[in-house]
Amino acid sequence: MEQARPQRDGVGARSRRRRWPWVLIVVLALGAAVAAAVLLARPWEDVPPAMRPAVAPDERRSVSVDFGIVTDPGTDWAAVDRHLDAVGANGVDLNAGRVEFTAFDWPAHPDVAAEPGADHLARAARALHTNADGSTRQVGLVVDAYVPEWIAADPSVAGRSPDGSPSPYQASATQLTTGEVGDRLVAYVTALGERYDPSQIAVTELFLNRCFGDDDLALYRKMTGADDWPRDAAGMIDQDSPALATWKAEVLAGLLGRMRAALDQVRGGDGAQIELAMDVRVDWDDPAGGATGSGHDYRVLLGAADRLVVWAYVGSGHTPADVERVTAALAGAGFDMSRLTMSVGLWAGGADADPPRAISPALMTRSIEAASTHGITAVNVTPLSHLSAAHWTALGKVWAGS
Known part of the structure; x- marks a missing residue:
């Protein structure tokens, strides 16, 4: 044994x-x-990087990236980063989508993700957040306020023209003030601030030129004390009424104020450092007055937002000289120019042109130069999809002298 x-x-x-x-x-x-x-x-790509430099640059030169490019798995972000480095862009703004169609999994509404399981904003930001010199590039996010799918499913949330026809894209003033659309917009901005800590969140496509439904009339009465809409001699709604313009701006400022208050609370109060911006149209005949027909009274909006992104879009018949007239008028009216970004749009024939066309590199260059006048220190070029090789070369010459 x-x-x-x-x-x-x-x-x-x-x-x-x-x-x-x-x-x-x-x-x-x-x-x-x-x-x-x-x-x-590649799960590490879904971890958001630092998007906000410790010290903001004295001059901001940014490029906006379309939602379709942000969410395209085939986007060559390394190539985009090389372009940004080459032209001296120290900022980039990523379109985060809409409350009904998002670029990441929003836990509160997981069914609206463009691609469930993928954080496209984090992936883009990881590739773009560092400048060529190693410093942090300012990464901002853009929220589109249109809600076409929501309106298609529930037409009652739509804003309405004076004849009662609904907008296919815009929510009513009532929805933005006390309704679910406004609540969800505030929640989305809050979620973006909490998740990413971007340098800026800008709200775009936020207009009030269709706000004449019965619900909005009740809101107008409540906010102003008036019995009815302002009317002209023929009894039609006076859409140019100063009282109406002020009311529209106050509705939008109220929504922005709720967003600002919510951001102030995220990340233990550090969200107060995230700039809240709003895209605004231009009244080319009265630039300092703002596009009041859309609710874009700049002075009222700046009482709630930190920054306005002014649409210096020349592709529909305006010129670089017109752009400089805008900056001169704003400076002459006493606006704090450090709180304004001039956004040079590259669309030729308007953003809805079919097929899409871009203005020439030469016109882009002259428009950027005109936008950078009278104390403007922040210039944006939009959208990335319209930047051809020739545009990138021209942009490098005007921004980086290369």
């Missing part, structure tokens, strides 16, 4: 030695599969 024990142990050891190579092969295969899955998923 004393001799049998080593023999049995020896047999067991030889058996274990025969099994070990197979076990090792299985373990290695499983490990390789897991590693491949991780590399394919």
Whole structure:
């Protein structure tokens, strides 16, 4: 028996030695599969990087990235980063989508993600957040306030023209003030501030030129004390009424104020450092007055937002000289020019032109130069999709002198 024990142990050891190579092969295969899955998923790309530099640059030169490019898995972000470096862009603004169609998984509304399981904003920001000199590039986010799918499902939330026809895109003033659309816009801005801590969140496509439904009349009465809409001599709604313009601006400022208050509370109060901006139209005949027909009274809006992004879009017949007239008028009216961004739009024939066309690189260059006048320190170029190789070359000459 004393001799049998080593023999049995020896047999067991030889058996274990025969099994070990197979076990090792299985373990290695499983490990390789897991590693491949991780590399394919690249989860580290979904971790948001620093998007806000400790000290903001004295002059901001930014490019806006379309939602379609942000959410396209095939976007070559390394190439975009090289372009931004080459032209000296120290800021980039990523379109985060709408409350009904988002660029990441929004836990409160997971069904609206453009691609469930993918954080396109984090992936883009990770590639773009560092300038060529190693400093942090300002990464901002853009929220589109249109709600076409919501309106299609529930037409009652739509803003209405004076004849009662609904807008296919814009929510009513009542919805923005006390309704679910406004609440969700505030919640979305809050979620973006909490998740990403961007340098800026800008709200775009926020207009009140269709706000004449019965619900909005009740809101107008409540806010102003008036019995009815302002009317002209023929009894039609006076859409140019100063009282109406002021009311529209106050509705939008109220929504912006709620967004600002919510941002102030995120990240333990650090969200107060996130700038809240709003895109605004231009009245080319009275630039300092703002586009009041859309509710864009600049003075009223600046009482709630930190910054206005002024649409210096020349593709529909305006000129660089017109752009400089705008900056001169704003400076002459006493606006704090450090709180204004001039956004040079590249659309030729308007953003809805079909097929889409871009203004020439030369016109872009002259418009940027005109926008950078009379104390303006922040200039944006939009959208990325319209920047051809020739546009990038021209942009590098005007911004980086290259």
